[in-house]
Amino acid sequence: xxxxxxxxxxxxxxxxxxxxxxxxxxxxxxxxxxxxxxxxxxxxxxxxxxxxxxxxxxxxxxxxxxxxxxxxxxxxxxxxxxxxxxxxxxxxxxxxxxxxxxxxxxxxxxxxxxxxxxxxxxxxxxxxxxxxxxxxxxxxxxxxxxxxxxxxxxxxxxxxxxxxxxxxxxxxxxxxxxxxxxxxxxxxxxxxxxxxxxxxxxxxxxxxxxxxxxxxxxxxxxxxxxxxxxxxxxxxxxxxxxxxxxxxxxxxxxxxxxxxxxxxxxxxxxxxxxxxxxx
Amino acid sequence: xxxxxxxxxxxxxxxxxxxxxxxxxxxxxxxxxxxxxxxxxxxxxxxxxxxxxxxxxxxxxxxxxxxxxxxxxxxxxxxxxxxxxxxxxxxxxxxxxxxxxxxxxxxxxxxxxxxxxxxxxxxxxxxxxxxxxxxxxxxxxxxxxxxxxxxxxxxxxxxxxxxxxxxxxxxxxxxxxxxxxxxxxxxxxxxxxxxxxxxxxxxxxxxxxxxxxxxx
Numbered sequence: 001x002x003x004x005x006x007x008x009x010x011x012x013x014x015x016x017x018x019x020x021x022x023x024x025x026x027x028x029x030x031x032x033x034x035x036x037x038x039x040x041x042x043x044x045x046x047x048x049x050x051x052x053x054x055x056x057x058x059x060x061x062x063x064x065x066x067x068x069x070x071x072x073x074x075x076x077x078x079x080x081x082x083x084x085x086x087x088x089x090x091x092x093x094x095x096x097x098x099x100x101x102x103x104x105x106x107x108x109x110x111x112x113x114x115x116x117x118x119x120x121x122x123x124x125x126x127x128x129x130x131x132x133x134x135x136x137x138x139x140x141x142x143x144x145x146x147x148x149x150x151x152x153x154x155x156x157x158x159x160x161x162x163x164x165x166x167x168x169x170x171x172x173x174x175x176x177x178x179x180x181x182x183x184x185x186x187x188x189x190x191x192x193x194x195x196x197x198x199x200x201x202x203x204x205x206x207x208x209x210x211x212x213x214x215x216x217x218x219x220x221x222x223x224x225x226x227x228x229x230x231x232x233x234x235x236x237x238x239x240x241x242x243x244x245x246x247x248x249x250x251x252x253x254x255x256x257x258x259x260x261x262x263x264x265x266x267x268x269x270x271x272x273x274x275x276x277x278x279x
Numbered sequence: 280x281x282x283x284x285x286x287x288x289x290x291x292x293x294x295x296x297x298x299x300x301x302x303x304x305x306x307x308x309x310x311x312x313x314x315x316x317x318x319x320x321x322x323x324x325x326x327x328x329x330x331x332x333x334x335x336x337x338x339x340x341x342x343x344x345x346x347x348x349x350x351x352x353x354x355x356x357x358x359x360x361x362x363x364x365x366x367x368x369x370x371x372x373x374x375x376x377x378x379x380x381x382x383x384x385x386x387x388x389x390x391x392x393x394x395x396x397x398x399x400x401x402x403x404x405x406x407x408x409x410x411x412x413x414x415x416x417x418x419x420x421x422x423x424x425x426x427x428x429x430x431x432x433x434x435x436x437x438x439x440x441x442x443x444x445x446x447x448x449x450x451x452x453x454x455x456x457x458x459x460x461x462x463x464x465x466x467x468x469x470x471x472x473x474x475x476x477x478x479x480x481x482x483x484x485x486x487x488x489x490x491x492x493x494x495x
Contacts, residue, residue, distance in 0.1 A: 024325030
């Protein structure tokens with residue numbers, strides 16, 4: 001795409017672009033150098049500040065933080081998906097008395113900050129921090145999953161449902177056997193992308209005092225002294241971001257794999273239009 | 280109900296601060312995000328690389344980490360703020376800019392290739408092609424996703440409440456602590472004020488989406 005926006009660079013343009021690249025790099029490197037010198041003035045790079053990472057207990061605490069983060073995300077994801085499916089079925093129900101209240105509930109859940117839901121569960125139901133984090137994540141993400149699956153079902157050709165009803169399936173059977181499998185496959189990339197969001201949102205547990213990675217950083221910094229805040233934070237943030245990037249990459253991979261398959265599958269499955277067959 | 284009515288001034292103040300945080304961070308993020316998207320499609324390799332790295336890292340950073348960095352780590356590094364609002368705005372706008380950059384970039388990709396070719400064939404430069412032909416069309420298609428990002432931004436601003444900024448969520452937490460017996464009412468009040476921003480924006484997004492879809 002980008003090549004359409006400008007000519008294939010000639011020698012002069014290439015020179016200009018090279019100069020631009022060099023200048024840009026110098027600028028960015030300068031910024032990085034400035035940040036590093038500022039950090040160095042604060043004594044960030046003194047060996048003893050980083051020496052804490054030779055201690056086993058620091059790593060075991062960090063590892064513990066990663067585990068609590070991942071376990072909250074895993075439990076929430078496992079619970080949110082079936083709930084989202086259920087909400088989606090209610091949302092597209094033929095009965096208005098079910099459809100409309102569900103719609104209001106979904107709008108409500110999607111329009112609220114996840115932290116607020118976590119705090120709500122924590123204070124109103126006086127639950128533990130883990131329950132609060134998981135409940136907040138489940139409620140919000142179930143609503144989002146419901147909307148994603150609904151979009152998938154609506155993107156299906158009408159004939160799918162009509163055919164299902166014609167061969168004598170009930171409305172519910174048609175949804176479960178014909179429409180949902182196709183909709184979920186079609187929406188796989190969005191669903192996985194939402195899983196990344198869910199994983200990122202576990203960090204909100206910090207606010208409701210759930211002992212996840214960031215809270216561990218805080219605890220360690222309080223315990224070891226403010227000098228160690230930056231090194232610990234830096235390592236923890238790197239771990240967090242690395243996990244998220246890996247999951248995002250998996251999402252992209254699934255998306256690529258899905259589109260290749262769907263393109264081949266749909267092209268084969270679709271019958272030739274009758275008009276085209278008759279000359 | 281009485282708790283909400285008694286504390287309406289606090290709610291209102293929190294609401295205004297949430298609105299303020301969202302509007303200011305949203306404006307900064309829009310500018311920053313559009314610049315990043317332009318850098319992403321530019322001929323200069325260094326800018327492309329920078330934009331790509333920025334978006335990849337920031338999109339995968341949990342918001343709480345961004346806030347923690349801006350509000351707690353930065354002051355330790357000698358960057359002092361008069362108010363914690365500044366830290367909140369830094370965190371929110373740099374975080375949101377990455378998402379806006381992605382949305383604008385996919386908008387640029389959605390503009391028909393012929394548009395760019397036509398613009399180039401009448402002798403326009405890269406900057407002209409982008410600012411006069413591509414971006415105006417791209418922005419139209421990206422308005423619904425942009426509004427959705429702004430809705431997310433408004434909801435995300437609630438994290439500021441945990442980092443020393445007294446906005447809607449911050450006041451909500453305070454009030455919940457002060458009125459232990461009516462926590463549910465207090466928090467539902469907070470939820471109501473959030474919905475006051477997010478629901479109209481959501482309706483606006485779907486209306487615009489329908490309008491754009493018709494004109495295509």
